[in-house]
Amino acid sequence: MQAMPIMDPVSGQAALLLLQTDITSGAELEANIAALTESQLAMLEQMFPRWDGGCAAVTRQCLLGVLAFGLKEVGEVVSSST
Secondary structure (H helix, E strand, O other), X not given: OEEXXXXXXXXXXXXXXXXXXXXXXXHHHHHHHHHHHHXXXXXXHHHOOOOOOOOOOOOXXXXXXXXXXXXXXXXXXXXHHO
């Protein structure tokens, strides 16, 4: 919310102009993106399970990287580092 001092054009008296922005649609969009990300992470965790007993584990951070950069780019990074 913003408040700006103005002069009332009719009375000439000082007044405050209040501006408020509705952020409902942005908040709903963020909630939808968070839910989608969680469902994608759950799917990737099923595809790439975490292993116990000294084997390399796929971490949540790695899976977030897959979501952030896409499977193609991650595959290129992996193939170039091996």
